[in-house]
Amino acid sequence: MLSTGLPQGAVPKLERPGPLRDRVYEALLELITTRALQPGQHLVESELAGHLGVSRQPVREALQRLNTEGWVDLRPAQGAFVHEPTDEEADQLLTVRTLLEAEAARLAAADAGSAGIAALEMLCAEGEKAVDADDVDAAVALNARFHAKIMELAGNAVLAELAGQVDRRVRWYYTPVARQRGHQSWIEHRALIAAIADRDQRRATELMREHTEHTRTSYHARQRS
Amino acid sequence: MLSTGLPQGAVPKLERPGPLRDRVYEALLELITTRALQPGQHLVESELAGHLGVSRQPVREALQRLNTEGWVDLRPAQGAFVHEPTDEEADQLLTVRTLLEAEAARLAAADAGSAGIAALEMLCAEGEKAVDADDVDAAVALNARFHAKIMELAGNAVLAELAGQVDRRVRWYYTPVARQRGHQSWIEHRALIAAIADRDQRRATELMREHTEHTRTSYHARQRS
DNA sequence: GAGCCGTAGACTGTAGACAAAAGGCAAAGG
DNA sequence: CCTTTGCCTTTTGTCTACAGTCTACGGCTC
Numbered sequence: 035m036l037s038t039g040l041p042q043g044a045v046p047k048l049e050r051p052g053p054l055r056d057r058v059y060e061a062l063l064e065l066i067t068t069r070a071l072q073p074g075q076h077l078v079e080s081e082l083a084g085h086l087g088v089s090r091q092p093v094r095e096a097l098q099r100l101n102t103e104g105w106v107d108l109r110p111a112q113g114a115f116v117h118e119p120t121d122e123e124a125d126q127l128l129t130v131r132t133l134l135e136a137e138a139a140r141l142a143a144a145d146a147g148s149a150g151i152a153a154l155e156m157l158c159a160e161g162e163k164a165v166d167a168d169d170v171d172a173a174v175a176l177n178a179r180f181h182a183k184i185m186e187l188a189g190n191a192v193l194a195e196l197a198g199q200v201d202r203r204v205r206w207y208y209t210p211v212a213r214q215r216g217h218q219s220w221i222e223h224r225a226l227i228a229a230i231a232d233r234d235q236r237r238a239t240e241l242m243r244e245h246t247e248h249t250r251t252s253y254h255a256r257q258r259s
Numbered sequence: 260m261l262s263t264g265l266p267q268g269a270v271p272k273l274e275r276p277g278p279l280r281d282r283v284y285e286a287l288l289e290l291i292t293t294r295a296l297q298p299g300q301h302l303v304e305s306e307l308a309g310h311l312g313v314s315r316q317p318v319r320e321a322l323q324r325l326n327t328e329g330w331v332d333l334r335p336a337q338g339a340f341v342h343e344p345t346d347e348e349a350d351q352l353l354t355v356r357t358l359l360e361a362e363a364a365r366l367a368a369a370d371a372g373s374a375g376i377a378a379l380e381m382l383c384a385e386g387e388k389a390v391d392a393d394d395v396d397a398a399v400a401l402n403a404r405f406h407a408k409i410m411e412l413a414g415n416a417v418l419a420e421l422a423g424q425v426d427r428r429v430r431w432y433y434t435p436v437a438r439q440r441g442h443q444s445w446i447e448h449r450a451l452i453a454a455i456a457d458r459d460q461r462r463a464t465e466l467m468r469e470h471t472e473h474t475r476t477s478y479h480a481r482q483r484s
Numbered sequence: 485g486a487g488c489c490g491t492a493g494a495c496t497g498t499a500g501a502c503a504a505a506a507g508g509c510a511a512a513g514g
Numbered sequence: 515c516c517t518t519t520g521c522c523t524t525t526t527g528t529c530t531a532c533a534g535t536c537t538a539c540g541g542c543t544c
Contacts, residue, residue, distance in 0.1 A: 053335055054498075055323075078525070089499045094526090095323055098280075102327050104420075110278050111505055111526060126417040133362050137354075192351040195329075196421060279528075303495070314529050319496090336496060336535055 054088055059096040061086060066105055066116055067206050073118040077106065103199055124207045124253065131204050132246040134197040135181065139242035141188035143230045150187045154227050157183060162220045173216055178205065180223060184242075187230075204249075211252050222248070279313055284321040286311060291330055291341055292431050298343040302331065328424055349432045349478065356429050357471040359422040360406065364467035366413035368455045375412045379452050382408060387445045398441055403430065405448060409467075412455075429474070436477050447473070 062082070065071045077097065083090045101108040107115045142150070157180045164172040181201060185194040222245045229238040287307070290296045302322065308315045326333040332340050367375070382405045389397040406426060410419040447470045454463040 080525080090526095091498060091500095095320065098320055098324060099327055102324055112507090113525065123417065126415045129362075129415060130417050130421065133358060137358050190351045190354060192348065192355050192425075196355065196425075200417075200421075305495080315496095316528060337537090338495065 053092075055092040055095040055099075058082075058086060058088060058092045059099055062096055062100060063105065066100075067202070067209075071116050073116050075116045077114040077116065079113070104203065119207050124204075125250070127200060127204055127207070128246070128250045128253065131197070131200050132243055132250075134193060134200060135184075135246050136239045136243045138185050138188040138190070138193060138197060139226065139230065139238040140235045141190060141193075142184050143233055143235045143238035145189065146187050146230050146233070150183070151227065151231050154180065154183055154187075154223075154230070158220060158223050158227060161223070165216050165220060170216070174205075174209075177219065184226075184230075208249065208253060215248070215252050218248070219245075279317040280320040280324075283307075283311060283313060283317045284324055287321055287325060288330065291325075292427070292434075296341050298341050300341045302339040302341065304338070329428060344432050349429075350475070352425060352429055352432070353471070353475045353478065356422070356425050357468055357475070359418060359425060360409075360471050361464045361468045363410050363413040363415070363418060363422060364451060364455065364463040365460045366415060366418075367409050368458055368460045368463035370414065371412050371455050371458070375408070376452060376456050379405065379408055379412075379448075379455070383445060383448050383452060386448070390441050390445060395441070399430070399434075402444065409451075409455075433474060433478060436474075440473070440477050443473070444470075 062071070062077075071077065079090045079093050079097070083093045086093070097106060097108065097114045100106045101114070105117055107117050109115065157176055161173055161176040161180060164176055178201070182194075182198070185197055188194070222241065226238060226241045226245065229241050287296070296302065304315045304318050304322070308318045311318070322331060322333065322339045325331045326339070330342055332342050334340065382401055386398055386401040386405060389395075389401055403426070407419075407423070410422055413419070447466065451463060451466045451470065454466050
């Protein structure tokens with residue numbers, strides 16, 4: 035036990051830079067999701083290393099992680115290429131997302147505390163405000179946080195881990211479409227919160243399923259245009 | 260077009276060793292799942308490198324991949340430790356597995372061809388034979404192949420990818436328990452095949468759900484002993 | 485005797501260098 | 515004019531070396 039009277043949280047933990055590979059990973063993921071690196075593009079290690087001011091090694095490790103998570107394709111002895119999502123893959127990903135999110139909604143409904151529900155409602159309110167203000171970026175971010183919060187309330191770390199990755203990839207494909215939907219989305223969120231507050235597992239599952247299925251519908255509608 | 264008269268498939272493709280990191284990855288995963296490397300054990304890079312006859316680099320890359328997939332915990336500036344599964348985590352993993360497998364069964368029931376069903380029945384027959392012969396290792400392997408086949412029939416690559424990883428980890432936790440169940444398991448498989456052959460999505464889902472839930476029950480029963 | 489500080493060892497994190505393989509281009513031959 | 519072959523450039527895969535950091539042990543002080 036510390037004998038000093040310092041409050042526990044006051045020590046800023048003197049933030050260490052942390053492993054370089056992780057920061058490279060974050061940077062590359064940001065570049066990919068923002069379309070700065072386009073699908074199919076050839077990623078040259080030395081190039082990225084020079085651009086980021088680090089050695090090739092951390093870049094390599096970051097690329098490998100991105101590979102296992104499906105963001106880049108690592109062709110042996112040839113290099114890394116930004117993954118090109120096919121329509122089929124996007125569809126399969128949406129199927130899985132629906133599954134995971136629906137289960138999360140069910141679990142959240144099973145044991146949601148009033149504090150959690152309050153947090154959801156707050157996020158929802160902010161989201162609606164962002165939509166009204168036409169602040170699309172904020173709305174998208176709040177949407178992500180809303181779903182993440184439900185995951186948190188579900189209390190299943192493994193599920194959250196998988197859903198986090200799937201969601202992020204879905205959002206990558208879905209970004210161009212996201213600007214259409216927006217208002218309707220938050221209405222559905224409201225209904226979902228109500229179901230969770232009522233501890234109605236079946237209704238929560240069904241609402242979340244419909245909600246994510248609407249995403250799929252929007253995606254396909256977009257594809258055709 | 261080749262002017263030589265060589266038959267197309269006869270060329271053995273002269274198997275190249277492939278990236279060293281992948282083989283190191285496979286080797287380490289084998290060592291972990293077979294309990295040669297016990298949970299909590301400290302994995303020293305240079306040690307493994309020397310033991311496998313390679314440099315530290317491929318070992319590092321393999322460890323990082325194992326880290327992202329949840330097999331080892333990579334504590335910064337301290338090294339890699341074989342992940343220690345907690346009861347809670349095992350339970351969450353089983354929940355997710357139930358979810359994924361049940362969906363796979365539904366999809367398989369939705370569009371299963373007669374060829375696929377025949378393959379399932381063949382695997383089932385072999386599995387029953389292995390159980391009767393008390394060949395536990397073969398039975399476990401065939402069980403894995405059976406579930407993998409259903410995944411394949413589901414025709415969802417993303418789902419298969421996730422389920423493959425989850426399944427392997429579940430099997431890791433579950434291995435000591437596996438020797439109890441065995442006979443009952445294949446009876447349930449038979450029922451599942453019948454549901455898929457009938458294209459009864461609801462029944463296939465439910466049967467697979469019960470089937471994987473039985474695994475959970477066995478696990479918890481084991482825990483108490 | 486107990487607790488603290490200093491030092492040494494070991495391991496990881498990162499950088500740089502070398503060898504091998506793949507793809508592209510040009511020149512020679514049919 | 516087309517095909518094929520050889521070379522060359524580029525990029526990856528692997529190894530070795532060095533610096534930073536954490537842990538553990540031993541001595542020292544109170």
